[in-house]
Amino acid sequence: MRQPLLQVRGLKKHFPLERKLFGGAAKTVHAVDGVDFDVLEGETLGVVGESGCGKSTTARLLMHLIDPTAGTITFDGAPVENTRLSLRNYRRRVQMVFQDSYSSLNPRMTIEASIAFGPEVHGVPHKEALARTHDLLERVGLEPTRFAERYPHELSGGQRQRVNIARALALQPKLIILDEAVSALDKSVEAQVLNLLMDLKEEFGLTYVFISHDLNVVQFISDRVMVMYLGRIAELGRAETVFGDARHPYSTALLSSMPSIDPDNRTEHVPLAGDPPNPIDPPPGCRFHTRCAHAETVCSLTEPPLAAVEPGHQAACHMGVAGSGHSRAPEARTATAAE
């Protein structure tokens, strides 16, 4: 069994909104509202969900770019804390690649300087950092003699994202968080970058947290998938299980929302009506009950726990919890398999 590289427990991030000028209670955005999960060493954990589900906030929390409201993150057995020394050490081992390849590079630095910057900050001598940079450029498919001296604006989107990947690798991290890293690329370029990511993972023994709204891509690259909805985890399990045998009605609806590629078999019915609700006032009980076809009274009263439906597969739905009070829930006595 692989060890968890990263353990997340009870993680929350609330953003307070500004109080209105005259009265009115201050409101809070419940961006991430209590999530527990592990990232296993050497795996790719895909994170999917719609806007406002908290996937990008989770990424920023994992990277410690923002302080959590509550909860703990443990990396390689040690707690990640907001002290300078510890964070510096943490960020050497955990790196991130963002969606916007242009704004994440300094426009006034050559790409060679951008990539070498991190190692130099961490005390690698200039010459060595430069040599490492050239190796990495070569590795991500950008010939150093042609590209090292260029500036970000002289590259295409796909090339810039390769630079960002090389920069993330420059510190020889164990974990890379990819937040919509291929979403802005054209399809033909996206495929190239996905191939590159898979090769690099194997070569450097990396672990990925791969965040995307594109289900096809997540299914392709992930070992395990985590489906998020309004700041909570709806379902978590092996990619083939979640995609083949989804247990949460939201996962099912999300999956059947994927456009069909078969002209003889087009989508005939809208799988899910309405837009995702606002995370400022998440509905009580199960957060999905306002859009769920199977919602019953219990769903609007109590929040279902993220419970094991089979080993290695968890879903937060009353229909899977024995004795939950939902008419489709299994009988209480048959539920002995709980992990």
Added chain:
Amino acid sequence: MADPYLRLDQLEVTFTGGRSPVRAVNGVDLTVDSGETVALIGESGSGKSVTLRAILRLNPEKKTRIAGRITVGGRDVMGLGSKDLAQFRGGEVAMIFQEPLLALDPVYTLGEQITEAIRRHETISKADARARALGLFERVRIPSPERRLDTYPHEMSGGMRQRAMIALALACNPKVLLADEPTTALDATVQIQILLLLRDLQREFGLSIIFVTHDLGAAVEVADRIAVMYAGRIVEEGTARDIINTPRHPYTIGLLKSRAHGAMTKGKRLDAIAGSPPDLANLPPGCAFAARCPWAIDECRRTRPELIRTETGTQARCLRTDQTLTRPGEFVGA
């Protein structure tokens, strides 16, 4: 056979504002019948949005050179005077965009914007125009439409805004709807709602739709026919069924192969198209895809292929279609 409702003949659009002219569209022929939906598929820079904008003459006239003919409903669009053009935009051909928040006016309510559009095109009282706006909101299935007419664009969710923009586009009963990536910025569960809505409205109003997208899945959901664009030309065209089942142009085949689709074996590398699209300011003399094409021969780099009809149904701009026969249904996986 009746004439197609919309017809582009050898459309060329060149941007002359920069240092060297950029040839964004290089001879596009396209026909759209009444009540037909055609998807224009391509990557960024392939000229799909520019083609769409040219139909409404939205590209800045001083910096753009347009050659070829654009005919809509028997009228020559390039020859329209400014008054006719204003009537033509919205009244004959309307457009919806990727980002409704940018396309809608932030300081007027949606009801005000729709009634204004109607009253610009027709002599009609404010109350009647508002009643029509309400009817449109119901047609695009906006819940509590009466109340929503009085909201501002920023007060709505992304999906509702896109519905409101569709209502605005349909306000003056256009015959043709141009849709420029209308679902790209939407969440998956909302995207499919909008795609199905467009399909319903198309049937209901008998619209002709040109649907621009980079997403093959979205195209298949709405389109009768698909035209694939590359470097400012249509490289392959056919019914959605033929394009997906038996594509013959290497670029179409490449696009279908590179999809990270569920049918792919896990952990297997994707068949990516190597390289990147050509520089539009400096196009090669022959086939623009030759540099990335696994089947390219010297002839491809010298001559510009004509559109030929293949025996599997599509028309492809390729000299090597004898090499590119694919297994039917190869790309339609589970």
